[in-house]
Amino acid sequence: DTEVTQTPKHLVMGMTNKKSLKCEQHMGHRAMYWYKQKAKKPPELMFVYSYEKLSINESVPSRFSPECPNSSLLNLHLHALQPEDSALYLCASSQVNWVGEAFFGQGTRLTVV
Amino acid sequence: ELKVEQNPLFLSMQEGKNYTIYCNYSTTSDRLYWYRQDPGKSLESLFVLLSNGAVKQEGRLMASLDTKARLSTLHITAAVHDLSATYFCAVDRDDKIIFGKGTRLHILP
Numbered sequence: 001d002t003e004v005t006q007t008p009k010h011l012v013m014g015m016t017n018k019k020s021l022k023c024e025q026h027m028g029h030r031a032m033y034w035y036k037q038k039a040k041k042p043p044e045l046m047f048v049y050s051y052e053k054l055s056i057n058e059s060v061p062s063r064f065s066p067e068c069p070n071s072s073l074l075n076l077h078l079h080a081l082q083p084e085d086s087a088l089y090l091c092a093s094s095q096v097n098w099v100g101e102a103f104f105g106q107g108t109r110l111t112v113v
Numbered sequence: 114e115l116k117v118e119q120n121p122l123f124l125s126m127q128e129g130k131n132y133t134i135y136c137n138y139s140t141t142s143d144r145l146y147w148y149r150q151d152p153g154k155s156l157e158s159l160f161v162l163l164s165n166g167a168v169k170q171e172g173r174l175m176a177s178l179d180t181k182a183r184l185s186t187l188h189i190t191a192a193v194h195d196l197s198a199t200y201f202c203a204v205d206r207d208d209k210i211i212f213g214k215g216t217r218l219h220i221l222p
Contacts, residue, residue, distance in 0.1 A: 042212035100146040
């Protein structure tokens with residue numbers, strides 16, 4: 001199984017809503033990542049988890065809250081988002097220290113209204 | 114600051130032609146990656162180049178790495194419409210991937 005599964009595929013939320021994005025992999029990867037991608041731009045790293053511990057936070061606003069409950073799951077909790085947060089959110093996983101050999105999920109297309 | 118620069122950023126070409134996308138990066142790294150992304154889709158890993166002089170080929174795509182020049186190329190041979198996509202190169206540093214801006218490749222039938 002070489003898949004990274006993200007749910008939901010699409011999400012529309014209001015600025016006062018709380019929602020969560022989910023990501024799952026069963027490849028035994030101990031590094032997991034959240035990226036944000038705006039249209040016609042490259043992905044931007046948000047968070048890195050290594051061995052279920054947050055190792056990198058790229059100065060992401062606190063309205064985005066990551067969580068790694070176990071080695072297979074990664075969540076991104078969303079609260080009080082702004083319209084400019086609308087984007088494609090990509091989850092990825094890899095072996096630790098092999099960040100470039102990551103498998104990416106299909107993404108969640110988020111629209112904040 | 115690590116910078117990754119791709120050129121061209123947009124390329125429209127006829128089927129059957131050859132072309133090369135260039136990726137320059139600003140600091141030492143022995144690992145360079147190429148990804149493909151179709152519109153609205155996720156990233157697909159194409160090539161992992163791990164050392165100076167590395168060359169990898171898959172179908173009509175060939176990637177190479179010159180770490181001394183800090184340059185990687187992605188060469189397209191006899192392009193076909195199915196290769197239309199955005200291609201990103203990326204370099205890793207300190208457990209992060211730094212992506213280039215991407216090259217939007219449009220192949221005309």
